[in-house]
Amino acid sequence: MDFPLLPQVATAETADVYFLRSREVLRRLDLDPFVGMQVFCRLGGVFCGGGQVRQLFEETSFGGELWMLAEGETVQPGEAAVEILALYGSFGRFETALLGILASCTAWATAARAAVEAAGETPVVSFGARHVHPNVAAIMDYAAVVGGCLTCSTPLGAALARKKPAGTMPHAYVLIVGDTVRAAEAFDAVMPHDIPRIILVDTFQDETVESLRVAGALGPRLEGVRLDTPSERGGVTPALVTELRARLDEAGFGSVLITVSGGMTPERITAFRDYGAPVDSFGVGSYISGACPIDFTADIREIEGAAIAKRGRLPGMTRNPRLRRVL
Amino acid sequence: MDFPLLPQVATAETADVYFLRSREVLRRLDLDPFVGMQVFCRLGGVFCGGGQVRQLFEETSFGGELWMLAEGETVQPGEAAVEILALYGSFGRFETALLGILASCTAWATAARAAVEAAGETPVVSFGARHVHPNVAAIMDYAAVVGGCLTCSTPLGAALARKKPAGTMPHAYVLIVGDTVRAAEAFDAVMPHDIPRIILVDTFQDETVESLRVAGALGPRLEGVRLDTPSERGGVTPALVTELRARLDEAGFGSVLITVSGGMTPERITAFRDYGAPVDSFGVGSYISGACPIDFTADIREIEGAAIAKRGRLPGMTRNPRLRRVL
Amino acid sequence: MDFPLLPQVATAETADVYFLRSREVLRRLDLDPFVGMQVFCRLGGVFCGGGQVRQLFEETSFGGELWMLAEGETVQPGEAAVEILALYGSFGRFETALLGILASCTAWATAARAAVEAAGETPVVSFGARHVHPNVAAIMDYAAVVGGCLTCSTPLGAALARKKPAGTMPHAYVLIVGDTVRAAEAFDAVMPHDIPRIILVDTFQDETVESLRVAGALGPRLEGVRLDTPSERGGVTPALVTELRARLDEAGFGSVLITVSGGMTPERITAFRDYGAPVDSFGVGSYISGACPIDFTADIREIEGAAIAKRGRLPGMTRNPRLRRVL
Amino acid sequence: MDFPLLPQVATAETADVYFLRSREVLRRLDLDPFVGMQVFCRLGGVFCGGGQVRQLFEETSFGGELWMLAEGETVQPGEAAVEILALYGSFGRFETALLGILASCTAWATAARAAVEAAGETPVVSFGARHVHPNVAAIMDYAAVVGGCLTCSTPLGAALARKKPAGTMPHAYVLIVGDTVRAAEAFDAVMPHDIPRIILVDTFQDETVESLRVAGALGPRLEGVRLDTPSERGGVTPALVTELRARLDEAGFGSVLITVSGGMTPERITAFRDYGAPVDSFGVGSYISGACPIDFTADIREIEGAAIAKRGRLPGMTRNPRLRRVL
C-alpha cells in the first residue's frame, strides 16, 4: 500500500525555497555533478521513514542509487542511515522532505520502542492520533508499529502497518447512550463477532462498580474493560488496577482483561510493572505521537568522486555495511 | 487558498477507529442527539488551526454551529477554544482530526510566539521544515507566521500565510560551485532582482574572511550574509556576530545585514540580545517545528439541552464571549 | 478542667534518672540554692503547654515564682518562654517533664497554626488522634485548638479546649451497614438534632454519585459530605471538589457543605485554594499530630543572685517583658 | 509490669468521636456483626506497641481473637501486622487508640534501630525523654529498647523494658556545685557502688582539661566521661573524641570510657565511625523521641465471613503466617 503523501511534496512546494533557487542557478551554470550524500542523526534511535523516501524518489526524477537501513533497525548516533549516489539535480530539491520524513518517523518509532520495552511482555497499542495533525496521524501509527506496538487506533495507520485497528469506545458514545451497561449491550449487539468487546468503564461511575455491572451483563462475551480515569480523579493508578482485578476475580470474572490508558509513559508503565499491577495492555498516546523529532542531517561528502565536506564535517564517504540498496 | 489536507482526513480514515464503530452502533440505535461540545487545552497558548477545522467541516456533512477563537489569539488554560452545537452524527467522527489539528498548530504558533518575543524588534523567520514530516511542513510554516514569524522557508507555507518565502542557499549549492564568492556571483547573476542576495558564508572558510570577500565581490547588491556555523565549530556565538559586524563596518560594508541560524531557541536568542550582538534576523528551526503538541480535549457538555459531563468534568456549557461563529 | 497527666509524671518516674540522682547528692551536700532558670527554644513557634506545667508545679512541692508566655502566643527563636525563680530542690527534677510538655505541645500548636493560615477563612478541624499515642491524643487536640483549629475529633481533647468534638462516621460503620444511603438515614434517625449530618461518601461508590444519592435521601437535613478518597484512587483533588460542587448545585443541593480530609498539609491546602476549589472545611491529621517536636532548653542563669551559665551560654537572666507570672 | 495508659483510653474518651456515635447507631440498628480487620502500615519498620494493645483489649470488653507480630519484629510495607476477629461492637471504638499506639511506638523503635545499626558494636542509650510529652516518655524509652537500645534514661521506661536506667548528671548539678571535680567527688561519695561514675565534663572548662582533672581526682573509680559540648562550641566532633582519648591514654587513664551525646543521628554516628573516633557509647535523644509517627491503617476485610473492602482496598483477609495469637 502506498504511503499517503501530499501531492505538493513531490512538486517540492514543501521544500525550503532555497533548494528551488539553487536548482535554477545550477541549471544556468549547467552544473549537475554526480554526488555522494550521507544522512545521519546525532541522537540515534529506531530508523523509520525509509519506505516513504523510496516512494518519493520513485515517483520523481531520481536516477541514481539509494541505500538505507531497514525500517525498524536501530540507527547509531552519527551513523550514515541513508546514502545517495546520483546526479545532484535529480534529487537535491527533496532534501527537506527526506530529512523531515526521517525526523518525524524515527522519533515516533523510537518513542514507541521505549514504551514497548518498558512494558515487557504486555502489549502496547498506539492511541495517539488525537495529538498530531491528521495529515500525519496514520504515518505516526505506522511508525509506532515499526517501533514495536501491537497495533494502532486509525484504520489508515493500521492498513499501512498491515494490522487491524484497535479501539474501544469514546466517552461521547457512552454519554449519548446514557448508561455504561446499555452502551456495552448495544455495542455487543451491533458489532461483528471479530471486534473484541472492550468496554470503557469510567464515564459515569466508579470503575470497579461499572466493571462488575458490565461483566454481569455481557458475561463471557466481554473481552475486557478499559480504564482511562481522568487526572481530575487521580488518573489510573497501579492500586486501582490491582483492586479491580481482585474484585473481578472474586466475582468470577477472571477472564476479563484490563486495558489502561491516559498519559502513559515508559516511566509510568515501569511504575505499573514495579508495583505488580496486572495490566493486560497499555494504550500509549502523546508519549509516542508527541515525541520530539529526531533531527537528521544530510551532507554531501563526494563530488564527482572527490572527497569534500563543508567546514565542520569529515570529507569523503564513510562505509556502512549495514546499508542495503533499495533503488 | 485551501489548506492542504489529505483526502483520508475527510473520509475519517485517520480517525480513531472507535468513532467509526460508535457511529455504526448509534445509527442502529437510531440515536443522533443534538449535542453541545466544548474543546479546551490545559496549557494554553496561541490558538491556531481553526481555519483547517472550518474547512474540514465545510467539506463534510456538518450542519450545526461552529464557534471558535480567531487564529493567533491567546487561549487560556482551560478556556473553551472551540464550541460545536450540532447533531452528533454530523461531526462526531472528526473529533480525532479536530484535536490533532489544534494540538499541532497551536504548539507551532505558541513556540513561534516565544521565539518572536525573545527577539524583540528583530525579525524571526521559520526555517524548520526539515525537522517535520513534509505532509505538515507547510502548515507548520503557516502556524509559525500566525505566531509572529515574519515569513517562512517553504513556498506552500508562505502561500498559506500570504507571505513571500525566505531563504538563502544550501551548503550543497556552495559545495557544488566550489567557492563561496563564485556561488554568490552566480546567484546574483541568475536570480530576479526582488530576491534578496543573502549569502551563506560558513561552508569553506572562516566566516569573517568569506563575508569580506563576498562583500567585496557583490558590492552594494549584497543584502546580507547568513551565519550557520556548525556546532562542531562552536555554533554561532554572540561574539562572532559582534566581530563580523565590526570587521564589515571597518571595511565599509556597514549596510550588509547579518542573519543567524542553527539551534536558535528563546534562551539563545535572549543571550544574543543580552550580549548586544547586532543580529539583523534570526532563522528558527526545530524550536518551532519540533514543539511538543499542546493537547486539546473535547467534552460533550450538553445533550438535547440537558447538562451532562463524564466523570471528572463539569457538566453544562460554559460561556466564552470571545468565541465567534464561523459556520 | 484538669489536664490528664499520668501519675508517674508528678512522682518524677518519667524524669531522666540523673535528676533523681543529683537530687540525692545535693541533699547530702545540703545544697539547695535559689536559682533563676530560663527556658527557650531555637526554632520558635506557637507557645503551648504552659497550663500543664503550671498544673504539675501546683501539684508538687514548688514554692517559687513561675513566669511564662500565654498559651497560643508566638515564641521567638531564643526568647525566654518560661522563667523559674525558686529553690532548685523544689522543681529541678521536673526539667524533663517541663521540656517534654513544651516540645510536644508547641510543635502541635505550631503545625496547626500553619495549616490554619494556609486555609485562610476556611475552618480547619484536628483529625489526627489516630496518628499519636492515646496518652497524648487529647492534649494534642487541645494544642491544635490553641494553634487555631476550630475544634477536634476526640471528646477529651474537645473538653480540654472547651469545644464540641467534630466527626462524621468511619468507613467501618458504612461497610457494616452496607450502603451509604442507609448508613446516612440511620445516623439521621438516631443522632440528636445538634449533631450535624455530615456523611462520608467514598466507601462504596464514586463520590459524586453517592453525594447526590445521600442528598436526595436526607434532603435539607444533610449538612455536608466528607471526601476522604484514598490515595489508591488519587486522593481528594481540587478538581473533584469543584466537580462535586457543580453537580450538587446543579441538582439543587447548593447548601450541602464539602469537607475534605486525607493527607492535608499547608502545601496541599494552598493548592486547593489556588485552584479555587470550594472546600468548606479541612480535616487535618498527621500534619499536626505527627509534627516534629520543637525542642526547648532550660538553662540555669543565676544562682543565689549571681550570674552564671554553662559553657556556651550567656550568664545572667535576660528580661522578657512579655512573660506573665502564673504562680 | 503494666504499661501506663491514661484511664480515658479505656473509656474511649480519646477516640475519634465518630466511633462513639457509630456505636450508638449500630446498637439502635441492633447490628453487631462478626468482622475481620487487618492493620498495616505503608512504610514498614520495627513493630512495637502490641503489648499495649493487648493490655487495652484485655481490660475492656473484647471477646474475639487478636493476632499480631511480636514486639521488635520487622513489619514490611503493606503487611498485616495485627489481625482482629471479633464482634465489631466489642472493639470498634478502640481503633483510634490501637492505631495511635502502633504509630508512635513503631516509629520510636524504628528510629532506635537505625541509630543502633549505625553504631555497630558500640552501645546506644535512649536519652530523648526531654523531647516528648511525659505521658509517653517512658513508653518511648521502652520502644527504644525494643528497637535495640541498651537501656534508657527514665526509671519508668527502664522498668517497662526490664533494664536499669542510665544517666550521668545534669549541667544544673555541676553548676550548683560550682566545680566539675567537686561535683564528681560528691557524686562518687554519695552514690551506691553499682551506679557507674560517668562525669559530665563540658560545663565550665575545656573537655580535655576537665577530663584529666576528674580522672586524677577519682582514679580507678571513674568509669567514664560524657561529652555533650553545645553547638555554640561546635558540638562534639570526632576529632575531639580522638584527642581526648589520646590525652587520657597518655596520662595513664586508658580505662576511662567516653560517652557522647547531643544531636546524634545515624548520619552523625556513621561520621564518628568513619573517622575512627573511639566512642564507647552514644546517647541518642531527639532522633528517636522526635521520630515522625509511622501511620497504620485498619481495614475491615470481612463481615460475617464475606469478603468486603472499602473502595481503594482489596476485599478479603490476606494470610500472614508470621502473626501469633495473643488473645
Added chain:
Amino acid sequence: MDFPLLPQVATAETADVYFLRSREVLRRLDLDPFVGMQVFCRLGGVFCGGGQVRQLFEETSFGGELWMLAEGETVQPGEAAVEILALYGSFGRFETALLGILASCTAWATAARAAVEAAGETPVVSFGARHVHPNVAAIMDYAAVVGGCLTCSTPLGAALARKKPAGTMPHAYVLIVGDTVRAAEAFDAVMPHDIPRIILVDTFQDETVESLRVAGALGPRLEGVRLDTPSERGGVTPALVTELRARLDEAGFGSVLITVSGGMTPERITAFRDYGAPVDSFGVGSYISGACPIDFTADIREIEGAAIAKRGRLPGMTRNPRLRRVL
C-alpha cells in the same frame, strides 16, 4: 619602595619561551613595528599590579607610552585596563610577566575587597602569607591592602603598603612558654609600647577561661584577644564570640577587643554579622591568598596605525578615558 621582583623577570627567563624565539625571528626579519596593545580581563575585579608593571618597564628597554588604571580601581569585564603604545621589540617579551602580575595581584585585591565589604565597618587584616609561596607573600599582602585590608602580617608586605604589620603570637610560642598567662606577661614585658597586646587564647584551655585569666593578669594593658579555635573544636563560632564578649563585660573587661581568624570567608563573615556577634577585627587568610587568578589577555589591536586583531577579537583600539599615562 621598590617591589621585590626576581632578577630573572627582567631578563625574561620567566617568559614563555616563544616570546624569546619570536623576538629572534623578528630581529632577523628586521621587523619592529609600532603597535598598540590592550590588556583586559573577562571577569573584572579590583585592578592591582600596575605599579610592578611600570617598575618592570622602567628597568628594561621600554621606550613607548604606558597607560593604565590606578591601583585599586574597579576594572569592568572586557574593559581595557592597560594600554601600551610602543615598538613591539621594546616590550613584547614581557607579555607573560605583565599578565601574570595582573592576574595574581588583581585576584588578591578582589578577594580582599569581598572580605572587606562583607565585614562592613569592622576592619579586616590580611593573614594569608602562610598559604602562598614566600616569593609572592609580601606582594599578596600589598594587594590585600590595595583591596581594602587595614594592614597585613608580613613586614615586607606592610612596607610595600606603607602600613605597620599586624600580628599576635603563634601557638608555637605559647606552647614553648607553657602557659597562656605567662606567655602574655612575657610578651607584655618585652615588646615596645606601640605593639598592641593581643593575646592568643585557644592554645591550652577554653577560650573564655583563658581570656578572663589573661585580662586579669594584664589589666588595662591588654588590647585584645585572638580566637583561632581549630576546626577540630568547631572553629570560631558567632555564639562563642558573643559569649566571650558577655563574660568579659560581666567581669569588667569591656575594653578588651576580640579578633577572630581561621577559615574566614565573606560568607562566614556575613554569618557573624547576621548573628550580631561583636567581632572587633577579622583576620582573613587563605580566602585572599588562595584566590584563583583573574586571567588577563593582551591583544595587539593596531600595527603601524592600522587596526588589526586576531580571529575572535575586535580590531582597532577602543578608547578608555579612565586610563592614565604612567610612562
Added chain:
Amino acid sequence: MDFPLLPQVATAETADVYFLRSREVLRRLDLDPFVGMQVFCRLGGVFCGGGQVRQLFEETSFGGELWMLAEGETVQPGEAAVEILALYGSFGRFETALLGILASCTAWATAARAAVEAAGETPVVSFGARHVHPNVAAIMDYAAVVGGCLTCSTPLGAALARKKPAGTMPHAYVLIVGDTVRAAEAFDAVMPHDIPRIILVDTFQDETVESLRVAGALGPRLEGVRLDTPSERGGVTPALVTELRARLDEAGFGSVLITVSGGMTPERITAFRDYGAPVDSFGVGSYISGACPIDFTADIREIEGAAIAKRGRLPGMTRNPRLRRVL
C-alpha cells in the same frame, strides 16, 4: 641549580611578623628548647617544594634534622610530610615560608598530576606562566613537571626541571608578520634545527585552511600545528581536531602533529579522549597555575622530649617511615 628565592625570604621579612616578635621575647626569656615539629596537609596531593625548604634551611642558621617525603611522592591527608627536630630558635621564623612553599608547589604538582592522568598516554605541557606572578612562574613550571608534565614553557622553569622549554609562537608574532604561512617560513628559516616547527594556525583564518597551507609550505619540516581557538569562536572542540586530522591525512600530511590549548582541564581532556579526538599533546595553563593552594599546617608535637600539642591536636610525634632525612 638553585631555586630562585627572593633574598627577603631568608631574612624572614616575608614571615608573619609575630614569629619575629616571639623570637625576640623567647631570646629575652632565654628559652630555646629542642622541639619536634610535624607538617601535614588535610587534603593530600603530590608533595612538592621540599627542595626549596631544604635550600632555605641550608642557607640560614638551621642546625637540626630535617626529614621529608621526596618530590613527587603522594602525600596522604593528615600524613606528616615534613618533620623537623631542632632548637626552635634555629628555624621557627621560617614557618610561614615553609608552609607557603609547600602549599603552592604541592597544589601545582597535584593539579598537573590530575591533567596528566586524564590525558593518559598523550603528553601534557605546562603553559600557565601567564596566569601567575612571574616571581613564582618558573617554580610553578618546575612543580608541574614534578606532577608529570613533559616539560613547560619558561626557560627558567625548564632549567629547574632539567627539561628543554616548549613553545610555538604567540599570536602577536603572526599578526606582526601578517600571514601565517610567512610567519611559519620565517620561523623555519631562523630557528636552530632542534627547535620543533609547531605553527599556530588560528590567527587569521579557519584552522583547517591554514593548516593545509602551512603544511604545503613547510613540507616534512613541519612537526605540528597548534590549535588555540578562542572561546569567541567556540574554543577547540574534539570535532575540530578530528576534522583537521582527517583533512591533513587526506592531503598527505599524516605526520603533522596536533597540539591543543586554551582552557584545558581534566574534564575537557577526558572529553577529548572519550570522543576519540586524535590530539598529540595538550597544553594546560590556568588549571595548573591557578590551582588553589593546598594548605599545610605545622604543629609542635614535642618539647624537650615531652609530648605536647595545642588544643585540638594530638600530642606526641607520629612515626612516618616514608620520610627521609635530607639535612
